[in-house]
Amino acid sequence: MRQTIQSLVDELKSHLHEYQITTNETILEHHSKDESYHAWNAPDLVVFPESAEDVSHIIKIADAHQIAVTPFGLGSSLEGHAIPYNKGISIDFSAMNKVIEVRENDFLVKVQPGVTRSQLDKELKKYGLFFSVDPGADATLGGMAATNASGTTSVKYGVMRDQVQDLEVVMADGEIIRTGNLARKSVSGYDLTSLIVGSEGTIGCITELTLQLYGIPEHITAGRAAFPTVDHAVNAVVAILQAGVPIARVELVDEASVRQVNRFSETDYEEKATLFLEFHGNEPGLQHDVLFTKEIVADYQCEDIQFEKDNASRNKLWDARHNLAYAYIHGNPERKLMVTDVCVPITELGGAIKHAREKINELNLVSGILGHVGDGNYHALLMINTSDPEEVQKAEHFNKEIVTYALSCGGTCTGEHGVGLGKMKYQEREHGNALTVMKAIKSALDPKGIMNPNKLVDN
Amino acid sequence: MRQTIQSLVDELKSHLHEYQITTNETILEHHSKDESYHAWNAPDLVVFPESAEDVSHIIKIADAHQIAVTPFGLGSSLEGHAIPYNKGISIDFSAMNKVIEVRENDFLVKVQPGVTRSQLDKELKKYGLFFSVDPGADATLGGMAATNASGTTSVKYGVMRDQVQDLEVVMADGEIIRTGNLARKSVSGYDLTSLIVGSEGTIGCITELTLQLYGIPEHITAGRAAFPTVDHAVNAVVAILQAGVPIARVELVDEASVRQVNRFSETDYEEKATLFLEFHGNEPGLQHDVLFTKEIVADYQCEDIQFEKDNASRNKLWDARHNLAYAYIHGNPERKLMVTDVCVPITELGGAIKHAREKINELNLVSGILGHVGDGNYHALLMINTSDPEEVQKAEHFNKEIVTYALSCGGTCTGEHGVGLGKMKYQEREHGNALTVMKAIKSALDPKGIMNPNKLVDN
Missing domain, CATH: 3.30.465.10 (Uridine Diphospho-n-acetylenolpyruvylglucosamine Reductase; domain 3)
Structure with a gap:
């Protein structure tokens, strides 16, 4: 194999510079993983193209020798997209950054x-x-x-x-x-x-x-609304959407997750099921939207609604939300993050989250729930001890349970994290014979199966 | 062939009712055309499925005998989509209307x-x-x-x-x-x-x-703004979009077309290059948008801006806009309508329309120009005498000229009417080797080429 890799390197050099090709162990390791819990696997080599022509050259060689090609951005995938399970060439796009x-x-x-x-x-x-x-x-x-x-x-x-x-x-x-x-x-x-x-x-x-x-919108207003339960918060969102309020962000953070936020981001948000909200528009229109929203959330027993007074607190709010996964990772250094990602029709969201929370408690898992509730997409952030097979199995079982729930009510196994490696097992169940059509497209456009193999669909 | 059609009818009857299948000449003729200027061609027979299973049955038979299948909605296509050039089966969906x-x-x-x-x-x-x-x-x-x-x-x-x-x-x-x-x-x-x-x-x-x-939006406001030239109107739209005004409709109607509107819809709109505008939102936000828009159009020498006072005049405004094609047809009973449909980046729209108007005048064609200017999509409504080969040729030449112009500035040959029959000749030029990819998909999913053949891509 070493010989093969060397001859591959030589062939790539016919068009690429030497510095664009590497078999350095540290760099290979960096391209063996992403931010998911999936097992690592290193490529045979990493290339750094600088143009479409470079990429074309690389893929023509891969095609000729039927070698797997896996594109690599920054490795922030949560479903193993960038992990080259068939080894081969990892194409790192960091030099194409203009x-x-x-x-x-x-x-x-x-x-x-x-x-x-x-x-x-x-x-x-x-x-x-x-x-x-x-x-x-x-x-x-x-x-x-x-x-x-x-x-x-x-x-x-x-x-x-x-x-x-x-x-x-x-x-x-x-x-x-x-x-x-x-x-x-x-x-x-x-x-x-x-x-x-x-x-x-x-x-x-x-x-x-x-x-x-x-x-950039003329005006932006962001705020937090705390509710007695997740259900109240979700129902309030459905009502806001029904009222036609053109909300720009509406994120659910459950009680456990607000606690993590407060610890990690040094905030003092009330530790209750909370909606983080944002409105974009012109000032008078926005004031009207905010007033209307306040009336609506009051109907759902909102206990406290606070709008941020300045840009700094608004940025702090969204940083806290975005850092929530890191807050969990930071708070559980001995564990790895598994994030679920189902998406359901909005009217099914309350039931879906309730079901997930019950399962989390039943299985005694460490997890917070947060979600892009305006889209019906929520995540359970599971912190798992990957060296404990029983815990891994419990987490996998949980993931399967909530996917089953989501599919049974018209939803999808993945709202935004993708299929990658982790959701392939649900594809047949979700798509039925449409999967045959997807495979026909894959076969027609990648007959040798060299493009990121073992992801999304098998051909 | 008559024998073949009869045996086909018999085979279809194994699943369909007799009343779902027809070879009646009048019905065949009705399914031989659409609202375009393209030549008519009748199918061998028309079927009226009542379920997906019916359609599946029809297509399985068509597949077995390699017979063309052309779906038919209401025949309002402007590019020949519903015309069965390979004859075969026209599937009319009018019985599936729940x-x-x-x-x-x-x-x-x-x-x-x-x-x-x-x-x-x-x-x-x-x-x-x-x-x-x-x-x-x-x-x-x-x-x-x-x-x-x-x-x-x-x-x-x-x-x-x-x-x-x-x-x-x-x-x-x-x-x-x-x-x-x-x-x-x-x-x-x-x-x-x-x-x-x-x-x-x-x-x-x-x-x-x-x-x-x-x-349904809380409030809707519609109006008309008249400008000295088309160019002024287009530039005003670019400025409105740049200002981030969330306009819901913004339609350009040129001077010639306002004249047709007034004749056909019995309106007395000023006969100048005009924008028809509509805003959706809450009342205070909308008032702000309208005021802002008035300021912007003033910068572009808007000579008159009128907002409709009630629903009836708003509906009349949009009916007049929608009936414009019929207004031209009605006003030119001896001619057929050929509508161009290029779409260009918004900043290229002024130049594209100016170019089109120059060509119209140069070729001495009967045409108005109107457009969905917020999207960069405009139509020249050409009224052509299809029995005069020279005039047809001039119209085809004009269409080709404006497609060439659109493609040269990053646009597309069709913004909304589709490829159908009329825009196939531009596909290779527009898509280059991406057309090969489209053909590969078509071949993979319809290997026998029975699905609406001779439209969009050839396989």
């Missing part, structure tokens, strides 16, 4: 896939524009598109797929294609953009993205 | 594909909900999904694809699949929903749709 063009008046930005969310945010501020998808982690935009990331703002602005206008993609045969164009609407041809977004690197590697932007 | 379930609190509705937009609107009113996509024509929802319809409201609410939550589809082998679920977000598997939406019946037949709904 913001290519801001088309300010078209509300578009063209970026390379290795650009991170925070890097883009910084670049856009000078234009009075922002990019709406915020999954919490400072992921790369290529990774966010590959996994169709979302997060706290999707209730108003939509998910990653809604923001991707055009992609440059290197396909499994090394061909470079464009999936879209720069017009806001198009019905020309099949929607390859939506197919590639969320395909988790199993069809092609994204080498350039054109993304939609929004003007 | 609103199956309104999930009021989940903002979802489940419908059969033959339900029309106006039928759905009527049904939803009692829930205080509305369906956002309004292409003007009272099309079927199945047809709107198959062609990814949009129209005047997409600047705020998005296109058809954005509203489709789940589909039941009969594939080319007769298998019935579901493409989605009832949760607002899902990253489970490939996005088959987005692939089927806009695939124009070339992959499968839609037999059920679950669609997203919105609460």
Whole structure:
């Protein structure tokens, strides 16, 4: 195998610089894992392309020798997407990290896939524009598109797929294609953009993205509303949505999780089931929305509603929310994080969370619940001792139980973290014979099965 | 052939009732055309399924004998989608016209594909909900999904694809699949929903749709703003969008088209380049938006801005806009309508429309220009004498010229009317080698090429 790897390196060098290819053990290890609980596995080598042509060259060689190719952004996946279980080549996009063009008046930005969310945010501020998808982690935009990331703002602005206008993609045969164009609407041809977004690197590697932007809202108001129970909080959200209040974020944090927040972020939020809320709009419209929301939450026994007075406390609120996973990890250093990710119709959310909490207690697991309740998507953050097989089994059992519950009420096994490795076992159950169609597409576009194999669908 | 058709009818009868199958000449003729200028062609027979199982049965027979299948909604296509050029079976969905379930609190509705937009609107009113996509024509929802319809409201609410939550589809082998679920977000598997939406019946037949709904806005205000030139109007729209005003509709109607409106709809709108505008929201927010918009349009030499005082005048305004195509047809009884449909980045729209108007004058064509300017999508409504080959050629030449212009500035040959028959000739130019990928998908999912052949892609 060593010989094979060396000859592979030599072949790659026909187009790439030596510094773009490595078999360094530390770097291989870095590309063997992500932020999930899934087992690590190192690639044979890591390459650092600097252009679509580099990626095309790499994939043509991989295609010729039928070698697995696994794209790597920043390794912030929670479902093992970037772990190269078939070894082969890990393509690290960190050297393709340029913001290519801001088309300010078209509300578009063209970026390379290795650009991170925070890097883009910084670049856009000078234009009075922002990019709406915020999954919490400072992921790369290529990774966010590959996994169709979302997060706290999707209730108003939509998910990653809604923001991707055009992609440059290197396909499994090394061909470079464009999936879209720069017009806001198009019905020309099949929607390859939506197919590639969320395909988790199993069809092609994204080498350039054109993304939609929004003007920074005239006004933003954020606040916290504490409720006697999770159920009251969830029902209040359903009522807010029904009233047509165009809420920009609405996050549920359960009592256990507020406690973690207070410990980790040095806040003194009331330790009750809480909604973190945010409104975007013009000032008079927003005041009206806030007043209306206050009336609604009062009907659901809201015990306290506080709006942040300034930007600093607003940022603190969202930092605390985003750091919640880290708060759990920090508070349980001997354990690993397993995050569930089902999404259900909004009216089913109260029941689903109640069921999950009952199971957590029944199985005596360490877990908080939080959720993007405006979308019906919630997470149980399980802190598990991965060296205890019984505990791992309990956690897997719990995950299966809540997936079964979600599917039985019209939901999905994964709202935003993706299939990757962890949710493959639920694909047949969720999709039935539509899975055959997905496999036919995978086989047609990646006949040799080299693109991120053993993820999402098997072909 | 008559023998073959008779044996086909007999085979269909093994599952369908006799009244569901017809070879009646008048009915065949009705299914030989749509609202486009494309040549008519009658199917061999028309079937009227009443369930997904019926459709599955029909397609299995078509598959066995390699007979073309063309879905038919209401025939309101503008690009020949429903015309069965390979003859075979026209599947008319008019008997599948039930609103199956309104999930009021989940903002979802489940419908059969033959339900029309106006039928759905009527049904939803009692829930205080509305369906956002309004292409003007009272099309079927199945047809709107198959062609990814949009129209005047997409600047705020998005296109058809954005509203489709789940589909039941009969594939080319007769298998019935579901493409989605009832949760607002899902990253489970490939996005088959987005692939089927806009695939124009070339992959499968839609037999059920679950669609997203919105609460009827607290307040709606509509108005008209007249400008000295089209260019001033377009630039005003760019400025409104840049200011982040969440406008719900913004339609450009050029001077020639306002004249047609006044004649046909008995209005007395000022005959100048005009924007028809609409705002949705709460009252204080909306007042703020309207004031802000008035300030912006003043900067672009708006000569008159009028807001409608009541629902009746607002409805009249939008009826006038929607009836514009009919106004042209009515005003030119000896001619047929050819509508162009390019879409460009918003900043390119002024130049694109100016170019189109110059070409219209140069070629001495009869045409008005109107457009969904918030999306960069405009239409030239050409009234052509299809019995005059020279005029047809001039119109085709004009269409090609503006497509070339649109593609050269990052746009698309079709923003909302679809590829159908009319835009196939531009697919290779627009998509380059991405067309190979589209063809690979078509071949994988419809290997015998029976699903609406000779449309969108050839395989």
